[in-house]
Amino acid sequence: MNQNNPPIISRRLSPNINKIVSQFPEEVQEFFLEMISAERSPQTIANYAYDFSLFFDFLASKNKTLYQIEPMIIKRFFRHIENGYERSVYVLIKRTDHRTGSQIEEWIERKHFRENSHSGKQRKRASLRSLFRFLVKNHILERDPMEEYEDATLRSRTKQKVPVFLTKDEALRLVQAVHTYHSKKRRNSWLEARDLAIILLLLNTGMRVSELINLNINSIQTDGSLYRVIIIGKGGKERMLKLNNKAVQSLQEYLEVRPTPTHLNHQNALFLNKNFGRISRKAISEIIKKYVREANLPPKASSISPHKLRHTLATLLLSNGENLRVVQEILGHSSIQTTQIYTHVINTEKDQALDRLEQMI
Structure with missing residues (x-):
């Protein structure tokens, strides 16, 4: 070489x-x-x-x-x-x-x-x-x-897969897994605060992993008790999303214990790795896998990746009756057709509910 x-x-x-x-x-x-x-x-x-x-x-x-x-x-x-x-x-x-x-x-x-x-x-x-x-x-x-x-090529027939996502209960178990995992450790670690903030931020905003790792300290904007995050999405498109109270609290607790970055180029990075540099996509994936195992989630949910937490937010919002256009803006989809895939999830849930009814009447 x-x-x-x-x-x-x-x-x-x-x-x-x-x-x-x-x-x-x-x-x-x-x-x-x-x-x-x-x-x-x-x-x-x-x-x-x-x-x-x-x-x-x-x-x-x-x-x-x-x-x-x-x-x-x-x-x-x-x-x-x-x-x-x-x-x-x-x-x-x-x-x-x-x-x-x-x-x-x-x-x-x-x-x-x-x-x-x-x-x-x-x-x-x-x-x-x-x-x-x-x-x-x-x-x-x-x-x-x-x-x-x-x-000259035959188009392959493809089925549109229903996105894998967590239910509300499974999402809560994933969050709780951060605490149970670190309670087994003999010493407190800033990593617990970081990991909790990462998971709650992903569940709260549905941002992509690439958007999360590129967040800087000044990506978090405050106005009194109101916290918003500025996300730079695909094509440099910017969107601003409000953070809920749990995400804000976890972020504040993380920032209190966030180490000083050792790399000059990573001074402004919001989330740091164990070596105090900007965190990577791979590290985020490993974090999610670790707590999915700790939460002992069912087989469908055990394959959860960071991107599937994005699916989770979209599905929970639509299940709660939120407008499709609003969900599109939250996720930063350029086309509403991309967002419509989550309506298939809602329809599937309806089908399953009617199937369960068969056992009752």
Whole structure:
């Protein structure tokens, strides 16, 4: 592995993503610079980088260039990753040279297997669709091979899945699990206050994980006893949501014991990890899994992830008779069609209620 630093495509990209993007053709690198100019979120840009890395690795294995892409090549690519794939991630590690005692930085390539879910397939198609539209629009390619591929491909029949969510009782058990888990510890920890604030904030606002980890201290706005959180959503869209009393109390208790960040770049981060840097998506997922186990939730609920707490808020709001348009604004959906999926949940609950009635009359 080359120990030198990779070319910097943009200082707004993480070193890992910079390294991936630097291996793409220059024309594709321009696509990423356009996304940065359009202020796409770091997570969105990272997703594109991972998707393109798979595609261009496949092209290289077939000795094909960007200008030689045909619909059949795209078809073979999607068949190649149909049942899963290996994804490469580059990690910069530091080690000591035993001969000189000096510190050496080295890039390590780590591979891990990923399942190719239905949503993952859709995202990869959308990623390539955006790329080829950009290349045609900028006269780099004369025609769009992705468009030709999709015209010739049979549309797969998909069922719209009902979102998995927690009932009100299960949500309360998840919150209580934070206290029961830490009551077993011999010493108090600021992590209990942090985790409780995270769970209550997710349940109170339904914000996405990417929105939660990007919160800063000044994202919380106060007006007397009124607390609101400013959330920067997809496409840089901003929304402001009121916090309920339980979320406010947990947030106040966390801020009282929040450690001083050790990283200069993370001074303003609202939620910190164990090393006092900004918390990551993976850490949030691990936190939720830990308390789901502690709460001993039923099988359906045991698969709860941070995003499913978003489903929980939407379902509870609609079950309580709230307006669909209001729920759309709370969740930050650009289209009300996205919000309407939760009406299927309410209808399912109605069906189950009528089924139970059969046992009574």
